[in-house]
Amino acid sequence: MVPFAIATWLTFEGPVTALYAALFASAIAWQGMAGLRGIIGHQLEDLLGDKEAGLRTAVIQIGADRARRWLRYCIIPAEGLFLLATLLWALVLSPLPVLALLVYSVIWEVKRRRQTRSSQGGVDQAWAGFLDRFYREWLPLATLAAVIIAAPKFWPLLVLHLVLFHISWGSRLPGAAGPFRLQWLIISLPGSKRRGAFSRWRAATSPRS
Incomplete structure (x- = not known):
C-alpha cells in the first residue's frame, strides 16, 4: 500500500x-x-x-x-x-x-x-x-x-520494486511475492547450472501443502 x-x-x-x-x-x-x-x-x-x-x-x-x-x-x-x-x-x-x-x-x-x-x-x-x-x-x-x-x-522506483520483490532472489526477502518473478536470470545460466538453479527456484517458490 x-x-x-x-x-x-x-x-x-x-x-x-x-x-x-x-x-x-x-x-x-x-x-x-x-x-x-x-x-x-x-x-x-x-x-x-x-x-x-x-x-x-x-x-x-x-x-x-x-x-x-x-x-x-x-x-x-x-x-x-x-x-x-x-x-x-x-x-x-x-x-x-x-x-x-x-x-x-x-x-x-x-x-x-x-x-x-x-x-x-x-x-x-x-x-x-x-x-x-x-x-x-x-x-x-x-x-x-x-x-x-x-x-x-x-522509473527507478519500478526497477527497485522488481529487484526487491519479483526477481527470483527477492522471494527470499520478507514479504516478497508476486506473479511476475523474472526467471530470465536462471535461463541465462549454462547447462547443468541452469537445471540446478531452476530446480532450487521451483522448490523455494512453489506452494507447500
Whole structure:
C-alpha cells in the first residue's frame, strides 16, 4: 500500500486541490483500516501465548469473539469501501489500479470456485486473503506503472520494486511475492547450472501443502 500513498504525492506537482485532498484522505483511511485489521488479526493468532505471558492486548480486553465480529462486520467492510473509494477517486489520474483490481477479482473468483469447500476458511479469512494478496502482488505494480506514465523520471522506483520483490532472489526477502518473478536470470545460466538453479527456484517458490 505504501506505493499508492507515494503515488498520491508524486502525481501532483501543482497546488493542493479538492481532488487531491479527497484522494489522499481516502487512502489514509483505507490504510488505517488495513493496519487495524492486521493488528487485531495478529492478536487473535497470538491469543493463547499473550494470555500465558500476562499481556493485556486489545483482543484480550474486549474478548476474541467480539474482536472477530468487529473484523467481520466493521473493519474489513470499511477497508474494502475505502479501498474502492480511493481507486475510484484515482480514476481521474489513471485507470490502471482499478483495472488491476478487476482482473485480480476475476482470477480470484475463478480460483475460489475451483477450491473444495473443506479448503475454504471463514468469510473474514477469505476477504483478508483477497485484500492482502492484491496489496502484495497487484496494486504496487499497477500504481508504479501509473506513476511512471504520469512522470517518467520515477522509473527507478519500478526497477527497485522488481529487484526487491519479483526477481527470483527477492522471494527470499520478507514479504516478497508476486506473479511476475523474472526467471530470465536462471535461463541465462549454462547447462547443468541452469537445471540446478531452476530446480532450487521451483522448490523455494512453489506452494507447500
